Every structure is written in structure tokens, then in C-alpha cells.
Amino acid sequence: MLDLLAVGGLVLLRDSVEWEGRSLLKALIKKSALCGEQVHILSCEVSEEEFREGFDSDVNNRLVYYDLFRDPLNWSKTGEAFPGGPLGALRAICKRTDSGPVTIALDSLSWLLLHLPCTMLCQTLHALSRQDVCPGDSSPVRQVRVLGLLHEELHGPGPMAALSSLAQTEVTLSCTMGQASAHIHCQRPRQRPTHQTQLFSILPDFSLDLQEGPPPESQPHLDPHTPPVDPMAHLTFNLRLSNKEREAKDSLTLPFQFSSEKQQALLHPGPGQTTSHIFYEPDAYDDLDQEDPDDDLDI
Amino acid sequence: MSAEAGKLTLLCDVKTDGSFLVHHFLSFYLKANCKVCFVALIQSFSHYNIVGQKLGVNLTMARERGQLVFLEGLKSSVDVFFQAQKEPHPLQFLREANAGNLQPLYEFVREALKPVNNGEAAWRCPVLLVDDLSVLLSLGMGVVAVLDFIHYCRVAVCWELKGNMVVLVHDSDDAEDEENDILLNGLSHQSHLILRAEGLATGFCRDVHGQLRILWRRPSQPTAQRDRSLTYQYKIQDKSVSFFAKGMSPAVL
Numbered sequence: 219m220l221d222l223l224a225v226g227g228l229v230l231l232r233d234s235v236e237w238e239g240r241s242l243l244k245a246l247i248k249k250s251a252l253c254g255e256q257v258h259i260l261s262c263e264v265s266e267e268e269f270r271e272g273f274d275s276d277v278n279n280r281l282v283y284y285d286l287f288r289d290p291l292n293w294s295k296t297g298e299a300f301p302g303g304p305l306g307a308l309r310a311i312c313k314r315t316d317s318g319p320v321t322i323a324l325d326s327l328s329w330l331l332l333h334l335p336c337t338m339l340c341q342t343l344h345a346l347s348r349q350d351v352c353p354g355d356s357s358p359v360r361q362v363r364v365l366g367l368l369h370e371e372l373h374g375p376g377p378m379a380a381l382s383s384l385a386q387t388e389v390t391l392s393c394t395m396g397q398a399s400a401h402i403h404c405q406r407p408r409q410r411p412t413h414q415t416q417l418f419s420i421l422p423d424f425s426l427d428l429q430e431g432p433p434p435e436s437q438p439h440l441d442p443h444t445p446p447v448d449p450m451a452h453l454t455f456n457l458r459l460s461n462k463e464r465e466a467k468d469s470l471t472l473p474f475q476f477s478s479e480k481q482q483a484l485l486h487p488g489p490g491q492t493t494s495h496i497f498y499e500p501d502a503y504d505d506l507d508q509e510d511p512d513d514d515l516d517i
Numbered sequence: 518m519s520a521e522a523g524k525l526t527l528l529c530d531v532k533t534d535g536s537f538l539v540h541h542f543l544s545f546y547l548k549a550n551c552k553v554c555f556v557a558l559i560q561s562f563s564h565y566n567i568v569g570q571k572l573g574v575n576l577t578m579a580r581e582r583g584q585l586v587f588l589e590g591l592k593s594s595v596d597v598f599f600q601a602q603k604e605p606h607p608l609q610f611l612r613e614a615n616a617g618n619l620q621p622l623y624e625f626v627r628e629a630l631k632p633v634n635n636g637e638a639a640w641r642c643p644v645l646l647v648d649d650l651s652v653l654l655s656l657g658m659g660v661v662a663v664l665d666f667i668h669y670c671r672v673a674v675c676w677e678l679k680g681n682m683v684v685l686v687h688d689s690d691d692a693e694d695e696e697n698d699i700l701l702n703g704l705s706h707q708s709h710l711i712l713r714a715e716g717l718a719t720g721f722c723r724d725v726h727g728q729l730r731i732l733w734r735r736p737s738q739p740t741a742q743r744d745r746s747l748t749y750q751y752k753i754q755d756k757s758v759s760f761f762a763k764g765m766s767p768a769v770l
Contacts, residue, residue: 235732235734238734287672291618332661332664371698
């Protein structure tokens, strides 16, 4: 998980209603800030007080805060809104002039995706997370990391795939064996994608506590003490045929299958053909009435 | 249920009618001496009044003394068409051909709950109650417009005025209503408390009307393991609702 901070580019934090991701975002922000980086935060969903809550002052002092919560759409018309709205705020972050490694936190990408066209957002994200951010900028190459909080259930497969293709790392939050876990998918250029699952917990001061990993992703609930039951054992019927049995089965003519031999036999009954006979011995009480009981039917 | 300030409570119902929760919160906050703005889009004033009287509150008196600001959607939607257009009506969007935004409704809420400083009886924290948001989608509003309306209400009511919000959204469950799902999930992410009334999986029952799932979100302090979700079953009676643990209804014990 700490590799997330080492690699640059776009990191998607995918959370859900059940497993919220803002705590992890704040934990990663805290780590970045304590490493001496400057952290830019574009906050759309919670107030500044609520976002800064839990951070101590040396973290808070390194945060550059862009408040899109109070008036994102300029409804109040008091001039307090961020000029240019959400896109203006993103461009302002793009144009920042500080040097050194930088972390940009977007809380949340979902809010931006609901309010901006997907293509425009993707282009801006691409511009944000590239190391040489602004064309014509003569400052040295900077390590830029963009952490985007994304609420999975709010978007269709198209925008999600677009963001996934832009991201170097995707962290999906869920629960493994009763513990919060992060499934980390890393896609670095010219390298094979890697998967990893990391159990973690976040302490009240937003420090990240990593726990020893769980077993690999497949079969999380297999109990090692009970041997798997073989459903093929102890059957009362035969499931397989031997070769001889299969030959015999294939050569069998079914009674109602109409083949040319049967046709010939029916058309020209030979002397050797067995015909069926019915032997009937009437009892003493049998009433043999020669009349046809259906005679009176007028068909 | 303790009334903490600045919280958004989301009520949702699936395969059952969760309006009993709306009536509960309305009477709860009125009895707690809070100033309540009720955006009632589903039923008439007299309906809520009759149920409120069973729960011990008189909505007419609350409205007269200024404690309750009631937007009766059914009645005032007609005014949109017959009222002179001096200022935008809260339900102005009903007139518009294109799906606009809910800014007039937000301005109405903001005006209704802003504190008055002229020596009147001071009410406790302001409360916004909405019944319900799903109908706004049916009336042609886009889901982003409804989410923006709730966002601005959160800023004004929860953040500026330190009040509370309670909104009801229906869960369509089987019916594939993508917009409603986005609305429900989007609000769930913003909520501190989610109360979900569900019909029983086995069908209708006379003694157990449904099941209530309570989910706490956005704890102020992140903790590793915590009981964040509870489930109770309930039976709605004439003047109250009784809750019991799953399978422990007095009718079956």
C-alpha cells in the first residue's frame, strides 16, 4: 500500500456506501504531508472543517484547500463561489507554480464526473497527473500524484472504464474476513499489472495501520480442516462406460427407430420371421358376445 | 435516537411504505421544539395533520406559531400556473420545458429556516424534512439537479445553521430505475444515518409489517471494528410503532 505513494500518476480510490473511502484518502494525505510534500485538495462533498478534522496542525499547514463545497454552482451570487466553478478550480490546480513532489486529492471524482462531461474531466485529469504539467513550463520535472475518490455505484461502465484506463493504480475498498481491505491493482507503463490485497485499519488520528495480508484472492472462505467432499464417490449407478459397453450401446438399434432393414421386413414378411400370436383360453364365466359393442355408434 | 446537529438522515423504503418514519421524525422534531421546514410533495396537509395528532402534535398550531413552515406540494403546484410571476415559485420547475434546477426550492428552504432575530421565541436547531425526493425524478428533474438541491440544503441547513435534514427516497429494487438508484446511492454517500424499511422477504404478515435496517455512516472518528449496522423488525400500530429483534415478535413467541 505504501507503494501507492511512491508511484506517481492517478490513483483511484473506489469506495461504496458500505465501505467509505474518505478515511483512507485522509490517511494517504496525512502520509504525503508528513513526507514534506505539498498537498492540494479539491473538496466538493464535505465542509472544510469536517475535512480538516482529525489532522494535527503540521498536516493542516501543508494543505492547500480549494473549497467547492460551499457554493459550487454559484447559486448564492455573493462572489464567494470559486471562479469558473469546478473546471476553474481544476485548472487553478493545474497552474500551480510550486516545485517539488505534490499530491492532489480530489474529493470526489464522482462529484466532478456528475457535473462535468466525462471527456473534459479525463483530459484535465491527464493534464494534472502528467509530470510535465504545463506546456512551456521550464521548471524541472515534478512527481505528481493525483488521488481521486470515486463512489462506484454512481457511474456506468463507460465512465468507469475511461477513468480506469487513465489510472496507474486502482484501490477498491471492501471487507475481507471482517476487516477493512483494499484490493490494489497497479498498472504501470511497460510493466505487467499487479494485484494485491492489503488489510488495513485507520487509527483515530488518520494514521494508516497495515495488517498482515490475507490468503490469496481466490476462495476466501475455504476451511482448511474439512476435506472437500467428492460427489462422485458412493454412487448407486454407473457414471462411466467401458469401451466394450460403449460399443454395445452404439450398435444397439432402438425399437422404434425406422431403418431400411425394418422397412423391408415389414413390407415383405419372410418365412423365417416370427410373428406374434395371442393364446386365449376363455374361462367358464366369460361371456363371448360376438356382437360388436360399437355397432350402434353412428360414425 | 439522539438528535445530533448537522446530520443528514436518509430514509428509504423498498417493497413497503416507509412514510411512518416521516411522521415519526416530524412529530419528534416538533416536540423537541425545533423549527421545521417540511417540503411535503406527496400528501396533503390534513393527512399529515391527522397522523400527527395521533402522535401528539398539532400541525395547524405549529404552523400558526411559526414553528412549522409547510410547503404543500399538491396544493401549491397549482399556484405555479395561476400565480402572477413576480418571483420564482419554489416549484417553478413544473412550468419549465427543459429540466432546470431546483434553486427556487432551495431559496424557499433557506428563507424558511433562516433565524429571525426579532425577539420571538427561539426555536432549537432547524430541521428540513422532505417527503419525498423520488417524486422529483418522476416530475422531470434530472438526478444531478436533485443531488445539487440536497447539496445546497446541506450547506445551508447542516453546515451554516447546524440543523438536521431528513429526506425520504424510495428504492425501486426490481424495477430498473437507474436515475433513482443514482439518487439513492448518491444520497447514501452523503448521509450520516440511513434507515431502510424493507418488506419481509417472505411477503406480507399481519403481525410483522417489515424490517428496519439502521446503518451509521461517516463516523467522525474512523475505527476498525464497530457495530455500524442493526436490524429490527417492526409492527405499525395506531399511535406508535413497536420494534423487536428479528424473529422475536410477540405474535410468534
